[in-house]
Amino acid sequence: MADPYVVGIDLGGSHVNAAVVDVTGNVAGQAESPIDRTRPPRDLLREDVARVVLDAMTVAGVERRAVRGVGMGLPGNIDRRRGVCRFSPNFRWHDVEVARPLEEALDLSVFLLNDVRSHTLGEMQFGAGRGVRSLAMLALGTGIGGGLVVNGRLIEGAHSAGGELGHITVDPLGPRCGCGNRGCVEALASGPAIVRAVAELAEVGGATGILALAGSLEAVTPAHVTQAARDGDVDALSILSEAGRWLGVAIATVLTAIDPERVLIGGGVGQAGELLLVPARREVARRCRMIRASETPIVAAQLGQEAGVLGAAALALESVGLLPGLLDASHTA
Amino acid sequence: MADPYVVGIDLGGSHVNAAVVDVTGNVAGQAESPIDRTRPPRDLLREDVARVVLDAMTVAGVERRAVRGVGMGLPGNIDRRRGVCRFSPNFRWHDVEVARPLEEALDLSVFLLNDVRSHTLGEMQFGAGRGVRSLAMLALGTGIGGGLVVNGRLIEGAHSAGGELGHITVDPLGPRCGCGNRGCVEALASGPAIVRAVAELAEVGGATGILALAGSLEAVTPAHVTQAARDGDVDALSILSEAGRWLGVAIATVLTAIDPERVLIGGGVGQAGELLLVPARREVARRCRMIRASETPIVAAQLGQEAGVLGAAALALESVGLLPGLLDASHTA
CATH class of the missing domain: 3.30.420.40 (ATPase, nucleotide binding domain)
Incomplete structure (x- = not known):
């Protein structure tokens, strides 16, 4: 057969x-x-x-x-x-x-x-989540999607909303999110949030390195910001660092509420890798002190495209x- | 037998x-x-x-x-x-x-x-959680404890920290919490947080109704604040309303991340009942819009003492x- x-x-x-x-x-x-x-x-x-x-x-x-x-x-x-x-x-x-x-x-x-x-x-079975029974995943892109596995099972939720980690409030008076809330991590660390941060710097004459790479403000994507940061551009490093810290606030809350064995960061914007993950891990370490959840690995997803x-x-x-x-x-x- | x-x-x-x-x-x-x-x-x-x-x-x-x-x-x-x-x-x-x-x-x-x-x-088996397969519980007292049940099972976590809902960050620059973090919901809606809010009003000549009930600032407990609020004291209503709204920010995050069937509020401070729950529900409704989690009942726990x-x-x-x-x-x- x-x-x-x-x-x-x-x-x-x-x-x-x-x-x-x-x-x-x-x-x-x-x-x-x-x-x-x-x-x-x-x-x-x-x-x-x-x-x-x-x-x-x-x-x-x-x-x-x-x-x-x-x-x-x-x-x-x-x-x-x-x-x-x-x-x-x-x-x-x-x-x-x-x-x-x-x-x-x-x-x-x-x-x-x-x-x-x-x-x-997919990551549980074939990727960076193999061998664990609990896992949080955040996929950074146009929005921030999420998924949670606990006790070996996906959390689906009473309204199929379980795992919507992008809409965790990280700043109660923060920018308006597409969902209607304010200060969701999606409004502060997604691709559009990163591009908006570039525009805000450009308004005051900054982000010149990023603009030079992209050709124009309208053409800027998160990939340009990552590229500029890899080349040592301070504005780009600072933008990714701030996004990473907001991501860290959300992850700290996930560790506190769920305490998974591992956290995976994926999605197109997640390609920034350690440029986001280092500040995110620092923020988690600052916020998760009493519980040992700050020892939880926060790593890149593996399945990519x-x-x-x-x-x-x-x-x-x-x-x-x-x-x-x-x-x-x-x-x- | x-x-x-x-x-x-x-x-x-x-x-x-x-x-x-x-x-x-x-x-x-x-x-x-x-x-x-x-x-x-x-x-x-x-x-x-x-x-x-x-x-x-x-x-x-x-x-x-x-x-x-x-x-x-x-x-x-x-x-x-x-x-x-x-x-x-x-x-x-x-x-x-x-x-x-x-x-x-x-x-x-x-x-x-x-x-x-x-x-x-206990609430799952004998109290306000009967008949559901997923549940979030917050117990408001000297601290804020929590518990989560998903897919019919308690979330225990990789470091036995699963369900520590009191340490969800609701205000990233908020007051220092006992755990070392800033702006945990415990630092903004627990008994000591409510008493601190009374002290802050007393410093500027307010909270006179609460002080009269308690006898002195040193003697104030959350129960005095609840009593004063039931008697229509505006300072007390305002303090509980603010605590309830912070509680609502944390609950909104729980609904977003976990999407349980029901949320239970217990503990001694939870005795304030609707004085906390009404503002908490309002805050949840403001923050959980896209997902229908804002329909999730947020109710008092039943087992009490x-x-x-x-x-x-x-x-x-x-x-x-x-x-x-x-x-x-x-x-x-």
Whole structure:
């Protein structure tokens, strides 16, 4: 009998990626396509997403009968049990049925999860979270997503919001966050927050090194800030250091409330690595004194660009019983 | 065969309480004694604590052979698996063996847990947490203790610090907390924080209603502030409202990170009830917008003064298998 496979799908705001993956996390084949996120969700899923899945199976040389199930991570609040996206700011979806149209198109079982929660499962199984029973993950990008595993199980929460670590309040009177709150760590340490810090320095004649690298203020991305900081630019170092300290305030709260064995920092902005992690660790050490949680390793995630598809594959492997339980079994049918 | 019982012990800084409890949470008999917390721990446990346990059994008319085990809650960082108190500021204990001396004196199995984590188990089983699989508890007193249950299991944490919700940072530049951090919710909403707020008003000629009730500034307790607020004293209402709002910032972070089904507020200071809970709920509603966690009930705990012994009894019942698993089974022997 052929080795069993699953397909992991990473549905983002501009692209969809799919990979055919085996139980050890090896990618047998992969496909990708730009998408138009304004298409009606049913068409997007049955046509664009399904086609990329079939392409990935072709590339992998794996037939559908060897595929046991499909996992998909997507941004937003996902009702895993109903296969519904309750709310996704990215896609402007409200209560959209997601699993069923894809199941009909593929004739395979489809399992959904919030993208960063799914990354967290992927890191647990194939990445920087191997060998632990509890883990906090923060993925820094356009927003800050999160995931938490405790007692060997993902925290899903009563409203599928468990693990939304980006919306921890770190500064009660801080800047307005996209969610409506003030001073969420997302409003202080995400990509847009870093770019805004550049703009604030540029207004007073600073950030010249970063602007020179990017060409113009409008073109600045967090990657430019990281590059400038690696070249020793003091403004860039200072911006990343401040973002890292806010990240540290949030991590200190996670360590205090949850006390996981390990904290992983991923996402595109997380590529700044030690430039963010050193100030974050310092802030954690200052704030977590009584409890020994400040000994907890705070390290970079490992799956990088493959986090999306590998996380979704881990979800599928777990859901079809090819991996031991990582989700809360009591809620599954 | 006689009904099975357990003994729940609440070891506090000035008193020890013990109760003989059955599987439904009924107290068959209870005893209490003041203690000298500066006694050598071994003597305190083998003599004072053991005597109160035997007294409770006598009062209950329950013989030792009907007692299946003993649970004890005590303040501090407790290594449940080794039966050791790693650190208790209250008792000034560091790495003190607690379970064994008591087991030797009683010839019964003794199970330990941090006091508020044990309250959380008690509320789950016998109080305001019945019927849910996830729960956050904050106990407001001299400090702010906490406990978290997720996926039906208590979060214990990698360093037994899981659930230390009192040390969530709610104001990064706020007042110094006993733990060494700044702006912990404990530093802004505990009993001492409320009394300090009275002193700050008294310095500028305010808080006269509270001072009149208490007799003097030195005599003020949180209960006086609650009493004055119930009588309509504006200073007292304002102090509790501010404490409640800080509590709300911490709860908003708990809802965001964990998304439990219910939040319970207990402890002596929690007796202020709606005077704290209304402003806390408002703050949560302001801060948790995107996720529907702001619909989560935030309510008073139910066990009141019995929380200590009933929580410890729930721990014992769970540990000897008379209640379904509430602790992480993978770590128990």
